[in-house]
Amino acid sequence: MSLAENYQQIQARIEAACKRVGRDPGTVLLLPVSKGQPARAVEEAAGLGLRVFGENKVQEARVKIGQCPGRLQWHMIGHLQSNKARDAVQIFSMIESIDSLELAAEVNKWAHKFGKRVPILLEVNCAAEATKYGFAPEAVPGAVEQINKLPRLELHGLMTIAPYTLTPEKVRPYFTKLRELKEKGGELLGAPLPHLSMGMSGDFEVAIEEGATIVRIGTALFGARKPVAAALAEK
Numbered sequence: 492m493s494l495a496e497n498y499q500q501i502q503a504r505i506e507a508a509c510k511r512v513g514r515d516p517g518t519v520l521l522l523p524v525s526k527g528q529p530a531r532a533v534e535e536a537a538g539l540g541l542r543v544f545g546e547n548k549v550q551e552a553r554v555k556i557g558q559c560p561g562r563l564q565w566h567m568i569g570h571l572q573s574n575k576a577r578d579a580v581q582i583f584s585m586i587e588s589i590d591s592l593e594l595a596a597e598v599n600k601w602a603h604k605f606g607k608r609v610p611i612l613l614e615v616n617c618a619a620e621a622t623k624y625g626f627a628p629e630a631v632p633g634a635v636e637q638i639n640k641l642p643r644l645e646l647h648g649l650m651t652i653a654p655y656t657l658t659p660e661k662v663r664p665y666f667t668k669l670r671e672l673k674e675k676g677g678e679l680l681g682a683p684l685p686h687l688s689m690g691m692s693g694d695f696e697v698a699i700e701e702g703a704t705i706v707r708i709g710t711a712l713f714g715a716r717k718p719v720a721a722a723l724a725e726k
């Protein structure tokens with residue numbers, strides 16, 4: 492199937508999921524995840540009207556962004572090492588993967604140096620998986636309050652990566668949990684947090700039913716990923 496056909500199908504599935512729970516499809520951002528894809532694929536997606544893309548590595552993103560039209564925006568969705576915070580602040584319009592207070596402080600520091608404000612999401616390790624980054628659910632309220640004190644960070648909400656499953660219904664409780672944590676965070680701050688980034692190719696419909704406002708979709712849109720070097724060499 493072509494990218495355009497995949498995009499149409501995904502849009503139809505987003506609309507159907509919204510309809511099931513009475514949501515406006517305009518409240519769900521489809522974030523195409525372009526890691527492992529060449530710049531050519533990004534340009535093709537941009538031609539379909541997609542404007543904001545997700546990448547999970549600073550180095551790959553930096554090269555690819557240089558190969559792509561300048562009007563596009565980019566979200567960081569992968570684990571960010573502190574020594575890459577400077578680059579990340581320069582190239583991303585949102586960092587969805589703030590997974591520690593130390594990283595938040597580092598991003599705040601560079602944002603200050605560059606005279607910027609950086610939209611962020613806190614990553615939550617909802618299923619307490621040893622292989623995943625993110626705040627433990629019980630640490631989220633405290634982290635929200637701490638991060639709210641950092642003047643250069645704009646906290647827009649929460650992000651999670653659900654455990655891998657072939658049965659999306661099984662991960663619904665994690666999405667429900669993230670929504671509850673977002674609501675609690677909004678109460679603590681006295682203003683609602685707008686974003687819930689949750690749901691990927693295998694589970695985005697359940698995530699939308701539970702309130703996702705950003706769904707991060709790679710393979711269902713672009714097909715299989717390539718090794719990074721191959722994707723970047725192809726352009």
Ligand SMILES: *Cc1c(COP(=O)(O)O)cnc(C)c1O
Pocket residue numbers: 524526547568569652691692693707708709710711
């Ligand atoms: C790769 C990735 C995705 C997209 O995964 P697919 O299953 O290909 O849709 C979403 N979120 C994060 C954080 C990722 O690293």
